Amino acid sequence: MTILTDSMQDNVERAANLLRDAEHVIALTGAGISKESNVPTFRGTDGLWRKYNAMDLATPQAFNRNPDLVWEWYAWRQNLIASCMPNPAHNTLAEWERRGLLQALITQNVDGLHRRAGSERVYEVHGNIWAVKCISCDYRDRLHEPVQVTPRCPHCDELLRPDVVWFGESLDSELLGHVYEELNRADLCLVVGTSAVVQPAASFPLVIKNRGGIIIEVNVEPTPLTGAADLHIDGKAGEVLPAIDRALLSLS
Numbered sequence: 001m002t003i004l005t006d007s008m009q010d011n012v013e014r015a016a017n018l019l020r021d022a023e024h025v026i027a028l029t030g031a032g033i034s035k036e037s038n039v040p041t042f043r044g045t046d047g048l049w050r051k052y053n054a055m056d057l058a059t060p061q062a063f064n065r066n067p068d069l070v071w072e073w074y075a076w077r078q079n080l081i082a083s084c085m086p087n088p089a090h091n092t093l094a095e096w097e098r099r100g101l102l103q104a105l106i107t108q109n110v111d112g113l114h115r116r117a118g119s120e121r122v123y124e125v126h127g128n129i130w131a132v133k134c135i136s137c138d139y140r141d142r143l144h145e146p147v148q149v150t151p152r153c154p155h156c157d158e159l160l161r162p163d164v165v166w167f168g169e170s171l172d173s174e175l176l177g178h179v180y181e182e183l184n185r186a187d188l189c190l191v192v193g194t195s196a197v198v199q200p201a202a203s204f205p206l207v208i209k210n211r212g213g214i215i216i217e218v219n220v221e222p223t224p225l226t227g228a229a230d231l232h233i234d235g236k237a238g239e240v241l242p243a244i245d246r247a248l249l250s251l252s
């Protein structure tokens, strides 16, 4: 059981009341929610980008220049992620979906941990690290283990690439359409573990705010969204979300 400080407990109870009273709750998550599953974040001290410059690897130009290097980096991440498990934060969001409290989950993460925790209404706006697609034809597939060598298309023998959204690439427009439908129905956005710098995802909570909705932020640091948040809970997702759940259960 995590010992929560008074102000943390006050904020947890405030969050539980806001969530209980909301009509249509959605969540936006980032790499921070997977930190306690030992998936490194992008910009923290253990951030992935520390060792690799994001712009050097997660871009179409980098892949065109050196597909083997980019695949080496993704294979390294696939190996890491294959041994990671969902943590109590992922499990709480899946439980809230089952209980009808959470209507949709928008994630920037490509690690697939939300689905592995049991969440079903998940929008992976930056794709999934286990998905691949051909750079030339419309072949797509799902990997079930990390790649060993740069994969080639079984249909046309061209290179396969990770089916993720790289910097400078636009998000899938159909998926984005469904995301904005959710944003335009929601009256509360729970933002968990994102540095809120990557666009357009970082602006999703503001769509809800600008329609009079509420933003609750769970993060171990302030972010560019903190100023717009109705409630910022300074704590680890894997501790704060279960604490909010305990407070919710004690309300009913």
Ligand code: BV8
Pocket (backbone or CB within 6 Å): 029, 030, 031, 032, 033, 035, 036, 041, 042, 043, 044, 047, 058, 108, 109, 110, 126, 164, 165, 166, 167, 168, 169, 170, 171, 192, 193, 194, 195, 196, 197, 198, 199, 200, 218, 219, 220, 221, 223, 235, 236, 237, 238
């Ligand atoms: C697009 C997939 C244009 C690949 C990723 C406007 C202004 C400036 C720049 C832009 C702009 N609009 C577009 C851009 C360019 C760019 C961008 O936003 N750049 C940023 C850096 C300024 N955006 C794009 O290129 C996007 N495309 O807009 O295209 C366009 C439009 C039309 C037509 C053509 C083109 C595409 C962006 C998607 C990039 N792909 N990932 C892969 O993963 O390999 S982004 C990558 O960063 C991940 O998805 C990651 O999730 C995401 C965001 O990072 P976070 O999730 O927030 O993770 P981070 O490490 O940063 O933060 C972790 C947080 O957790 C921290 O706050 C930390 O405090 C907290 N934390 C840590 N531990 C815990 C915790 N919190 C709670 N509990 C804990 N235990």
Ligand code: ZN
Pocket (backbone or CB within 6 Å): 134, 135, 136, 137, 138, 139, 153, 154, 155, 156, 157, 158
């Ligand atoms: Zn092909």
